[in-house]
Amino acid sequence: MLGRMARGRNGGPGRAAGVVLASGAGSRVGAATNKVYLSLAGRAVVSWSLEAFARTPGIGTLVLVTRPRDDELVSAVLDADLDAEVEVVHGGASRQESELCALRHLAARIETGEVDTVLLHDGARPLADVDLITAVLRAAREHGGAVPGLAADDLVEVPAEKDVVVDRPGETLVRVQTPQGFRAAPLLEVYEQAYREGFVGTDTASCVERFGGVPVRWVPGDPRNIKITYPHDLVVAERVLAGGPSRPGPGHRAEVRGTRPG
Numbered sequence: 001m002l003g004r005m006a007r008g009r010n011g012g013p014g015r016a017a018g019v020v021l022a023s024g025a026g027s028r029v030g031a032a033t034n035k036v037y038l039s040l041a042g043r044a045v046v047s048w049s050l051e052a053f054a055r056t057p058g059i060g061t062l063v064l065v066t067r068p069r070d071d072e073l074v075s076a077v078l079d080a081d082l083d084a085e086v087e088v089v090h091g092g093a094s095r096q097e098s099e100l101c102a103l104r105h106l107a108a109r110i111e112t113g114e115v116d117t118v119l120l121h122d123g124a125r126p127l128a129d130v131d132l133i134t135a136v137l138r139a140a141r142e143h144g145g146a147v148p149g150l151a152a153d154d155l156v157e158v159p160a161e162k163d164v165v166v167d168r169p170g171e172t173l174v175r176v177q178t179p180q181g182f183r184a185a186p187l188l189e190v191y192e193q194a195y196r197e198g199f200v201g202t203d204t205a206s207c208v209e210r211f212g213g214v215p216v217r218w219v220p221g222d223p224r225n226i227k228i229t230y231p232h233d234l235v236v237a238e239r240v241l242a243g244g245p246s247r248p249g250p251g252h253r254a255e256v257r258g259t260r261p262g
Contacts, residue, residue: 014060015116016137017109018053018179019102022046022074022123023067023091035228036123037073041241044073045228047081048126048241053119054084056133061115063105064123065091065098096191096200096207103188110184117141118187120204121179124228127240133179135219140181144214147181147205148221149174177221180204186212 022036036046046064053059064086066074078086089105091098099120109115117140121128132148139146152173180203187204190211194201201207205216224240226233 014058015114016058016181017061017063017106017115017118017184018056018059018133019063019065019099019118019120020046020049020053020123021065021091021095021098021102021120022070023065023098024095024124034067034070034073037070037077038228038234040126040228040234041238043081044077045126045234045237046123047077049121049123049128050077050082050084050086052129052133053121054082056130056137058137059119059133061087061106061109063087063089063102065089065102067091094200095203096194099204100191100195103191106184107188110188115184117181118184119179119181122227125178125225126228126237127222127224127226128177128179129222132222132225136179136181139217139219140183143217144186145180145182145205145208145212145216147174147216147218148177148179148225149218150177150221150223151175174218175221176203176205176218177225182208182212182214182216186214 022034024034024036037044039045040048050062050064053062062084064074066088068090074088078088087105089101091101102120103110103118106115106118110118117137119133119136119140121133136146136148152175182204187208190207193199193211194207199207199210201210208214208216226236226240228234228237
């Protein structure tokens, strides 16, 4: 774990923590470097998310979860692209372990109430903006947990033994995005319980749903909030940042969750 790396201030007091996850390899993008440090419109992919969190009212703590091997890349990003205080934490072998590392890093402040809400965000989603982060933060504080998502109205049901469409899902299915936000103390407790029991969820919300007993609401996501997975996703993201026409490419994927609007 690295210490605090001061690069200015986040723009005001706040009791929420934004955690940006950047400890995955991202081999499908076809680069030797961790994809979140690739260039997007002249700066690193991950720096766009960090800047959005730093500009969001109510976010008082900003944490970047990284791999030890990427320390030089992290320092270069913080020196060149950001004017905000970022706390750098080394992650684990999986996304869930990395999230737990961040929560344990914040544990003392969570216990005292200095941090009351935590938003966890995939650093490979550089286009999440202040409005989306604010909406998730507001809903998480009101309900206990919140995720952004897009209604998946293009899905149909196909039996395993056939290739014939038989029905549309009977409930609202949502393509889940990040950031996902939760009240901090219950989230830390859930992750420690999941660690003790060896449970591995598909995302943050699945752990909360499994152990937390906290309602997880969804707020409208943003179709521009794509995940950089394949090389063409960088092209799409650059077009969005430039204000030009864009569309998520055929390689874009998001988790589909059966849930109902909050």
